[in-house]
Amino acid sequence: MRSSTLTLQLSSKPPWKCTQTPHSLQLLLLLLIISLGVLCCGSECSRHDFPQNPNLVFGFATSAYQVEGAANQDGRTPSIWDTFSHAGQAAGGATGDVACDQYHKYKEDVQLMADLGLEAYRFSISWSRLIPYGRGPVNPKGLQYYNNLINELLSHGIQPHVTLCNYDLPQALEEDYGGWIGRNIVKDFATYADVCFREFGDRVKYWSTINEPNVFAQGGYDAGVLPPQRCSPPFGRVNCTRGNSSTEPYIAAHHILLAHASAVRLYRKKFQQTQHGFIGLCIYAIWFTPLSDSKEDIIATRRANDFVIGWMLDPLVFGDYPNSMKQIAGSRIPAFTKAESELVKGSFDFIGIVHYFPLSVKDNSRVLEYEYRDYYMDQAIVNPGGFDMTTVEVVIAPWSLEGVLEYLKRVYGNPPVFIYENGQRLLRNTTVEDTPRVEYMEAYIEGVLNAVRNGSDTRGYFTWSFLDGYELARSGDTAYGLCYIDLDDPDLKRYPKLSAQW
Numbered sequence: 001m002r003s004s005t006l007t008l009q010l011s012s013k014p015p016w017k018c019t020q021t022p023h024s025l026q027l028l029l030l031l032l033i034i035s036l037g038v039l040c041c042g043s044e045c046s047r048h049d050f051p052q053n054p055n056l057v058f059g060f061a062t063s064a065y066q067v068e069g070a071a072n073q074d075g076r077t078p079s080i081w082d083t084f085s086h087a088g089q090a091a092g093g094a095t096g097d098v099a100c101d102q103y104h105k106y107k108e109d110v111q112l113m114a115d116l117g118l119e120a121y122r123f124s125i126s127w128s129r130l131i132p133y134g135r136g137p138v139n140p141k142g143l144q145y146y147n148n149l150i151n152e153l154l155s156h157g158i159q160p161h162v163t164l165c166n167y168d169l170p171q172a173l174e175e176d177y178g179g180w181i182g183r184n185i186v187k188d189f190a191t192y193a194d195v196c197f198r199e200f201g202d203r204v205k206y207w208s209t210i211n212e213p214n215v216f217a218q219g220g221y222d223a224g225v226l227p228p229q230r231c232s233p234p235f236g237r238v239n240c241t242r243g244n245s246s247t248e249p250y251i252a253a254h255h256i257l258l259a260h261a262s263a264v265r266l267y268r269k270k271f272q273q274t275q276h277g278f279i280g281l282c283i284y285a286i287w288f289t290p291l292s293d294s295k296e297d298i299i300a301t302r303r304a305n306d307f308v309i310g311w312m313l314d315p316l317v318f319g320d321y322p323n324s325m326k327q328i329a330g331s332r333i334p335a336f337t338k339a340e341s342e343l344v345k346g347s348f349d350f351i352g353i354v355h356y357f358p359l360s361v362k363d364n365s366r367v368l369e370y371e372y373r374d375y376y377m378d379q380a381i382v383n384p385g386g387f388d389m390t391t392v393e394v395v396i397a398p399w400s401l402e403g404v405l406e407y408l409k410r411v412y413g414n415p416p417v418f419i420y421e422n423g424q425r426l427l428r429n430t431t432v433e434d435t436p437r438v439e440y441m442e443a444y445i446e447g448v449l450n451a452v453r454n455g456s457d458t459r460g461y462f463t464w465s466f467l468d469g470y471e472l473a474r475s476g477d478t479a480y481g482l483c484y485i486d487l488d489d490p491d492l493k494r495y496p497k498l499s500a501q502w
């Protein structure tokens with residue numbers, strides 16, 4: 001990030017008008033942000049504000065299906081996300097067939113990143129572009145594309161941070177053995193990872209295995225609202241044709257953890273000593289706070305943290321699921337064998353964090369008497385005082401990211417962290433004047449600064465997203481991009497917004 005010349009216009013351009021948060025809360029947040037601004041870097045955030053961590057890297061994030069396009073070109077086969085969007089499941093019936101066409105425009109995009117002074121770019125590899133059908137021979141055109149993109153980034157001094165699987169599991173594997181539900185996925189994922197390390201690892205130093213598996217497992221196998229849309233009544237929020245909401249989220253997550261850990265073991269054995277890179281898992285983190293001081297709400301908040309963060313990080317750090325999960329899910333959650341536990345424990349060099357908003361938790365433990373699965377609907381009755389998920393704009397609450405970073409420090413031994421997604425959603429129509437996005441990013445970067453000052457080992461901050469890409473949830477009318485794209489423009493021209501300049 002270069003030094004900023006932008007002055008925040010909190011008074012003349014209130015960013016709050018689109019949210020439905022109560023006025024007292026808005027005021028509180030406003031005061032909080034202003035005081036944070038005074039305490040640290042204000043509108044002049046710069047690298048000098050991070051003396052404890054001068055190597056902290058700033059970047060933009062995207063994922064393959066959301067920006068690449070060329071979905072049916074040069075040998076790529078469909079992923080479960082293609083299937084989902086072609087079934088009309090995304091808002092507005094949108095698909096990623098063309099998306100931002102980065103497949104053809106990568107040179108232009110990297111030039112734009114360089115012009116904006118970007119230090120790092122987080123993107124994902126489309127498994128079914130590199131290895132069509134998920135197994136077997138490498139697709140030379142897919143290989144060429146990722147080599148080109150990586151080389152282009154490096155020649156502009158931009159560090160690639162690569163995710164191996166961002167929701168887009170090859171559809172062929174879904175059909176063959178149920179994708180993440182099948183045990184074969186562990187071996188197939190490791191084989192795919194092996195190809196990536198071998199082909200790109202001489203130049204890629206930061207690898208993430210699987211993106212936000214905790215959301216993927218819950219949305220894809222419990223609520224059924226995300227690919228591959230498996231769920232069962234009465235728990236699904238859509239009419240799934242197959243699945244089992246009681247067991248499959250846990251099975252999918254279990255296989256994801258084993259696949260992740262197998263890839264990490266392989267990387268460490270075969271590549272890390274010569275390639276000198278780092279590997280981690282990127283999880284979705286919500287910052288939960290109790291709605292009241294009652295003992296019940298405090299305990300419910302712990303449960304919520306266990307079910308969201310602990311589900312992934314307890315195995316990675318301690319080698320097993322949190323006790324609360326094992327008690328509540330009982331035989332529905334797979335048990336780690338001793339060998340699996342040892343495989344998973346310690347299988348990371350860093351933790352990636354996706355974080356957007358806080359939620360407050362009100363105890364609803366009565367539902368635990370029958371069956372627990374959906375942390376939004378059942379357990380943590382969410383208090384919109386934290387964030388109303390139906391509004392367009394995400395509430396600006398940097399203390400929430402600070403809370404997550406402090407939690408990782410306190411509970412999980414302060415692992416190195418990359419914040420791999422954080423960003424503001426606005427109406428897609430909002431073109432270059434995205435002041436609320438600037439305010440969001442500035443506030444959250446200040447939150448990172450506070451956490452780093454207080455000892456968090458945060459190594460980077462990536463904002464979601466580089467472009468107004470194809471979004472998984474609530475696409476169409478809203479976007480997170482720092483560069484505007486008119487999807488009706490045949491050239492899909494990129495227009496950097498105020499936030500990109502900032």
Ligand SMILES: *[C@@H]1O[C@H](CO)[C@@H](O)[C@H](O)[C@H]1NC(C)=O
Pocket residue numbers: 237238239
């Ligand atoms: C599921 O199907 C039933 C019966 O066809 C219908 O009434 C209901 O609205 C559907 N639910 C959803 C979420 O689509």
Ligand SMILES: *[C@@H]1O[C@H](CO)[C@@H](O)[C@H](O)[C@H]1NC(C)=O
Pocket residue numbers: 232233243244245246247
């Ligand atoms: C889900 O799986 C469990 C355990 O195998 C089984 O008892 C339950 O009936 C299944 N539910 C559905 C909806 O298939």
Ligand SMILES: *[C@@H]1O[C@H](CO)[C@@H](O)[C@H](O)[C@H]1NC(C)=O
Pocket residue numbers: 427429430431
């Ligand atoms: C889109 O943006 C234009 C120009 O900023 C504005 O006049 C119009 O009302 C916006 N439309 C919507 C649907 O927000």
Ligand SMILES: *[C@@H]1O[C@H](CO)[C@@H](O)[C@H](O)[C@H]1NC(C)=O
Pocket residue numbers: 406409454455
């Ligand atoms: C800062 O770190 C200390 C020690 O880890 C912790 O006790 C304290 O709560 C942290 N402060 C904030 C504001 O999180």
